[in-house]
Amino acid sequence: MARQCEMCGKKKQMGNIRRLLRGHYNVTGRRSFDPNLQRTKVGIKHVLACVNCIRTLHKNSKTKA
Structure with missing residues (x-):
């Protein structure tokens, strides 16, 4: 398993x-x-996602609700 974000591809x-x-x-x-x-x-x-992607998902779910 690579230590890489599965959403944006950010890695080391x-x-x-x-x-x-x-x-x-x-x-x-x-x-x-x-x-x-x-x-x-x-x-x-x-x-496995980076925190920047998690924050973006959380913000988008708030605006849709």
Whole structure:
């Protein structure tokens, strides 16, 4: 099972760590930024969705009701 949002496809991104050393910023390493994934029920099916998608679904259901 991939750690990826099943609704928008958001997945892990890689980035750099910048450290200040003697007045200069240096790229000292790599780190990963993971999406905030939660298991939620959409209709009758459980999906792994990021919180941004869950918020959007919640907002859309409020406006329709």
